Every structure is written in structure tokens, then in C-alpha cells.
Amino acid sequence: MIQLEQVSKTFRGSRQPAVDRITLRVKQGDICVLVGPSGCGKTTLLRMINRLVEPDDGMITVDGRSIAQMDPPTLRRTIGYVIQQVGLLPHRTIAQNIALVPELLKWPREKTARRVAALLEMMDLDPGEVGHKYPHQLSGGQAQRVGVARALAADPPIMLMDEPFAAVDPIVRVRLQDQLLRLQQTMQKTICFVTHDINEAIKLGDHLVVLKAGRMVQSGTPLDILTQPENDFVLRLLGDDRGVKILDQTRAETLMDPFADAAAQAAANGHRVQAIDPVKIALERMMLMNTDEITVCEGARPVGLLRWNAIKAHVHRISGGAS
Amino acid sequence: MNVIGFIRDNASLVLAYTGNHIALVLVVLALSLGLWISTGLLISRHERLAGAVIGLGNVIFCIPSISLFGLFMSVPGLGLGRRTATLVLVLYAMMPLVRSVHAGIRSVDGTVVDAGKGMGMTGLQLLLKIQVPMAWPAVFAGIRVTVVLITGIATMATFIGERNLGRLIHQGITRGDAEMIIAGALIVSVIALALDYAMGRMERIIISPGLQVQGGERPRVGA
Ligand SMILES: Nc1ncnc2c1ncn2[C@@H]1O[C@H](COP(=O)(O)OP(=O)(O)OP(=O)(O)O)[C@@H](O)[C@H]1O
Numbered sequence: 135m136i137q138l139e140q141v142s143k144t145f146r147g148s149r150q151p152a153v154d155r156i157t158l159r160v161k162q163g164d165i166c167v168l169v170g171p172s173g174c175g176k177t178t179l180l181r182m183i184n185r186l187v188e189p190d191d192g193m194i195t196v197d198g199r200s201i202a203q204m205d206p207p208t209l210r211r212t213i214g215y216v217i218q219q220v221g222l223l224p225h226r227t228i229a230q231n232i233a234l235v236p237e238l239l240k241w242p243r244e245k246t247a248r249r250v251a252a253l254l255e256m257m258d259l260d261p262g263e264v265g266h267k268y269p270h271q272l273s274g275g276q277a278q279r280v281g282v283a284r285a286l287a288a289d290p291p292i293m294l295m296d297e298p299f300a301a302v303d304p305i306v307r308v309r310l311q312d313q314l315l316r317l318q319q320t321m322q323k324t325i326c327f328v329t330h331d332i333n334e335a336i337k338l339g340d341h342l343v344v345l346k347a348g349r350m351v352q353s354g355t356p357l358d359i360l361t362q363p364e365n366d367f368v369l370r371l372l373g374d375d376r377g378v379k380i381l382d383q384t385r386a387e388t389l390m391d392p393f394a395d396a397a398a399q400a401a402a403n404g405h406r407v408q409a410i411d412p413v414k415i416a417l418e419r420m421m422l423m424n425t426d427e428i429t430v431c432e433g434a435r436p437v438g439l440l441r442w443n444a445i446k447a448h449v450h451r452i453s454g455g456a457s
Numbered sequence: 458m459n460v461i462g463f464i465r466d467n468a469s470l471v472l473a474y475t476g477n478h479i480a481l482v483l484v485v486l487a488l489s490l491g492l493w494i495s496t497g498l499l500i501s502r503h504e505r506l507a508g509a510v511i512g513l514g515n516v517i518f519c520i521p522s523i524s525l526f527g528l529f530m531s532v533p534g535l536g537l538g539r540r541t542a543t544l545v546l547v548l549y550a551m552m553p554l555v556r557s558v559h560a561g562i563r564s565v566d567g568t569v570v571d572a573g574k575g576m577g578m579t580g581l582q583l584l585l586k587i588q589v590p591m592a593w594p595a596v597f598a599g600i601r602v603t604v605v606l607i608t609g610i611a612t613m614a615t616f617i618g619e620r621n622l623g624r625l626i627h628q629g630i631t632r633g634d635a636e637m638i639i640a641g642a643l644i645v646s647v648i649a650l651a652l653d654y655a656m657g658r659m660e661r662i663i664i665s666p667g668l669q670v671q672g673g674e675r676p677r678v679g680a
């Protein structure tokens with residue numbers, strides 16, 4: 135668990151604090167996404183967690199221990215860091231770049247080599263093809279994936295990821311996002327993820343922190359923030375399709391009318407979605423089938439009926455009223 | 458003019474001079490690399506020293522070599538001979554070497570160093586695993602300039618008793634013997650070129666292929 139307590143930082147020579155009294159808790163196994171416009175202090179906040187930036191004020195603890203008491207290099211070897219500018223070592227091959235932290239931790243050579251190959255594959259890069267190349271021979275998106283692999287190399291319990299997918303094309307980006315979520319189910323790492331893409335934030339975050347000019351504007355689950363934006367700034371950040379985004383974050387079961395009895399259950403029509411599917415998926419299927427209602431199932435068992443009117447009313451209630 | 462003929466007729470003398478010349482250059486080079494590369498690394502880590510040290514190197518470099526040889530010759534304990542010659546040439550090598558190391562280290566992309574630091578490298582690891590390897594191209598450029606420079610200036614050490622190729626040139630001038638001058642100059646150039654070539658080969662081995670970006674490839678360092 136990472137905990138920040140009233141943490142502030144003002145860089146020398148600037149009058150405005152880059153990070154202003156931020157209090158934040160990232161639970162073990164959670165992805166916390168820091169989101170906000172350029173210059174709002176996301177990178178600075180992230181870099182305080184591995185002591186690349188020292189706070190002027192406040193306290194940061196990792197698993198209950200204050201990091202100010204730890205030796206910075208030792209601390210950093212337990213925290214994977216994907217830097218915004220990628221920063222691959224140009225004089226080392228891709229394989230050697232990924233092997234950096236294992237090398238510092240003095241892993242046996244074979245264990246490192248196996249790990250490097252596995253990571254390259256995980257990142258959709260061919261180990262035989264890419265491993266021996268040098269950074270200048272990669273595309274921007276490939277380099278960025280190598281940066282992610284390098285951060286994951288020693289399997290650190292904590293990951294700091296600074297816009298790790300910014301330079302990859304939309305298709306690969308979606309794949310990497312999906313993969314991160316899939317891996318996270320088994321890895322259960324504690325992740326701080328920086329992005330200025332609100333869609334990415336909503337998709338990946340268990341917890342969102344909206345920053346503006348160094349201050350925390352709002353924090354909560356994506357659905358909290360979508361349904362109860364704190365102010366106009368957050369509302370604008372969420373974009374014009376807030377209602378649709380809400381439907382993507384809402385499970386079908388929350389808007390369905392549960393079947394009252396077995397008779398209704400038996401009468402259920404043929405079109406179905408799962409109870410945990412987002413309403414957006416249900417909507418998509420309803421439009422495809424040209425129908426106004428769809429059966430919601432738990433596994434094979436029908437549990438309720440989701441109606442077009444219920445969806446409409448829900449979005450209207452939440453976003454129509456606010457904007 | 459028959460330069461080849463002159464060299465053949467005075468083979469043993471020319472050979473002895475050439476041997477002395479190369480020996481002096483190699484000793485100076487070995488000492489200079491050790492001394493000035495470490496100095497360059499030191500001032501890269503203590504930037505406050507850099508101005509003064511580089512300034513000193515510049516000043517020494519600007520003193521005409523003949524007067525520097527003369528000056529040190531008169532220092533008690535040095536006198537005529539190899540010791541003074543070596544000392545003066547090492548001092549000449551200070552400027553190009555210290556400067557290229559300092560410039561090389563400073564030119565290293567800050568985001569790469571930052572990444573290394575973020576991965577948990579210590580200060581020494583950053584220096585040895587990132588800054589030095591990335592500074593090699595600049596350092597090698599400095600070393601190659603130094604080699605050529607030292608080989609040339611070594612001829613002046615003949616005035617303080619070195620029996621090297623400078624002697625052929627010097628005597629050729631006093632006797633008005635063009636063949637002798639050209640023979641001396643020619644061999645000095647060949648030595649300089651040969652050493653430079655050897656350095657070029659070594660450079661290819663030491664500098665990472667990742668830094669030897671050929672034309673047509675993207676010279677994107679660190680990203
Ligand atoms: N090393 C530094 N020295 C001085 N000022 C800095 C330094 N690093 C950041 N800043 C300033 O602190 C503020 C926050 O910067 P930061 O890099 O944290 O923003 P960011 O949210 O990551 O922005 P971006 O989305 O563009 O990466 C900016 O105003 C920036 O100019």
C-alpha cells in the first residue's frame with residue numbers, strides 16, 4: 135500500500151507549487167490513475183514515490199514504512215518505473231535494457247534471460263527479432279513497450295507508469311491496456327498510472343485522482359466521478375459523452391427489472407447479456423437486434439429484463455440533470 | 458630529391474630515432490589517458506572545479522611548446538632528457554583530453570541517466586554503466602586528436618636532448634638538407650596516421666553499436 139499524507143512540492147524558482155497538499159492512498163492490488171491536464175503535477179507526484187523528487191512537506195509511506203528513511207537505490211529496485219520519455223539506454227541492446235534491474239539485483243544469468251524473453255513476448259515483441267536490436271532501431275511504440283517490460287523485469291510489487299502507452303497506435307494501445315488489466319488479475323500489483331486520456335483512466339483505474347494545478351480536484355472510482363463530478367473542470371474533463379461512459383461503467387444488473395416469478399422468467403426472450411456486462415454492451419446488442427428489451431442472465435439463468443426506457447431514464451437522471 | 462635513398466643510407470640512425478619517438482609518444486599517451494580521463498571524470502561530478510581545471514588546460518596549451526620545454530628543463534631535478542619531455546607532453550595532452558571527457562559526460566541525455574536512477578542505480582553505477590559508455594564517442598575523438606598532437610609536438614623535444622625524429626628535421630634545417638627534413642616529417646606523419654588508425658579500430662570495438670548510428674538510420678538517442 136502506498137500512502138501520501140499532505141505532500142507538497144514547489145520547485146526552486148517557481149512560485150506555484152507543482153504538487154499542493156495531496157493526500158492519497160493506493161491499496162495493494164489497485165490501479166490508481168492520476169489524470170489531469172499537462173503541467174498539473176502528475177509526473178512530479180509519481181516521482182516523489184520513488185524519491186526521484188523529494189517533497190518539501192508531508193509524508194509518503196510504502197507498506198507502512200516512511201520512504202524518507204529508506205536508501206533510494208534500494209527503494210527504487212522494488213518499484214517498477216516507466217518514465218514518460220521512455221529513456222532506454224542507447225548503448226545497450228533491448229534485451230540488456232530489460233535486464234537492467236535483474237542485473238542490479240544480481241540475478242543468475244539464465245533466470246534473467248528467461249525473464250527477458252517472457253517479457254518481450256508479453257509485450258508482443260519477438261524476442262529473437264527485437265532482443266538484439268538497439269533502441270535507435272525501434273519505432274516509438276516499440277520503444278515504449280520495452281520501457282514497460284524493463285519496469286516489470288524484476289517483478290516489483292509496485293509500478294509507477296507515466297503515460298506508458300502514449301506513443302503506441304490506438305489498436306496496440308487497446309491491446310496493451312487489456313493486457314495490463316488481464317495481468318493485473320494475477321499479478322495484483324499496486325500501480326500508479328499517469329495519463330491525460332480520460333478514457334484510458336476510466337478503463338484502467340480502480341481509483342481515479344483528478345489533478346489541476348497541483349491540487350486534487352476529486353478522487354474516487356470511475357463511476358463516482360462520472361456520476362458525481364465535483365465541478366465544471368471535472369465535467370469538461372469527462373467530455374461530451376459522459377452518459378455513454380456511464381453506461382460503460384454500469385453493470386446490466388443494476389438497471390434491470392428482476393423477474394418477479396418463474397413464469398416471467400420462462401417467458402424471457404432470446405436476446406441475452408450477462409449481469410456483469412456493461413450496459414453499453416446490452417445497448418449495442420439491443421440496437422443490433424432492433425429490440426427494446428433484453429434478458430439479463432447469471433450464467434445460463436435469466437434473472438431480469440433490461441429495458442431501453444430504464445437506460446434512457448438512468449442517463450437522464452444522472453447527466454441530463456447535471457448539464 | 459631522394460628521400461627513400463636517404464632513409465636507406467641512414468637506416469640504423471633513422472630506426473633508432475623512430476624507436477625513441479614511438480616510445481616517448483606511447484609513454485606520454487599511457488600517462489595522459491590515465492591522468493586526464495580521471496581528471497575529466499572528476500570534474501564532471503564536481504562541476505565547480507570544471508571551469509578552473511579546463512581553464513588551466515587551455516592556458517598550458519597556449520604556451521609555445523619550445524618555451525615550455527625550456528622552462529621545465531631549468532627546473533631542478535628535471536633537466537635535459539626523457540623526464541622533462543614526458544612531463545611537458547603530458548601537460549599538452551591535458552586540454553584535449555580533459556575537455557573531451559567533460560563534454561562527453563555532459564552531453565549524455567539526461568532522461569537516460571534519469572531512467573537509470575529510477576531503476577535503482579547508484580551514483581557510481583550511473584557513471585560506469587551509463588555516462589562513461591555514452592561519452593565514449595566524444596572521448597575517443599579527443600584521444601585521436603591528442604595522439605596526432607603528441608606525435609607532432611614530440612619532435613620539439615629534440616631541443617632538450619631527445620634523440621627522435623625531430624632531430625632529423627632540426628638538423629635538416631640547419632644543414633639546408635631537404636631530404637633529411639622530408640624524411641623526418643614523413644616518418645612522423647606515418648606514425649601519427651598509424652596510431653590514429655589503431656585508435657579508430659579500437660573505437661569500433663569499444664563504442665557500442667547502439668551509439669554508432671550510421672547515415673540513414675534515425676539518430677534518436679534514448680527514445
Ligand atoms: N525539475 C523541475 N524543475 C522545475 N520545475 C519543474 C520541474 N519538473 C516539473 N516542473 C514544473 O512542475 C509542474 C508540474 O510538472 P509535471 O511534470 O509534474 O506535470 P505533468 O502533469 O506530468 O505534465 P505532462 O502531462 O505534460 O507530463 C510544471 O509546471 C512544471 O513546469
Ligand SMILES: [Mg+2]
Pocket residue numbers: 176177178218296
Ligand atoms: Mg508528465
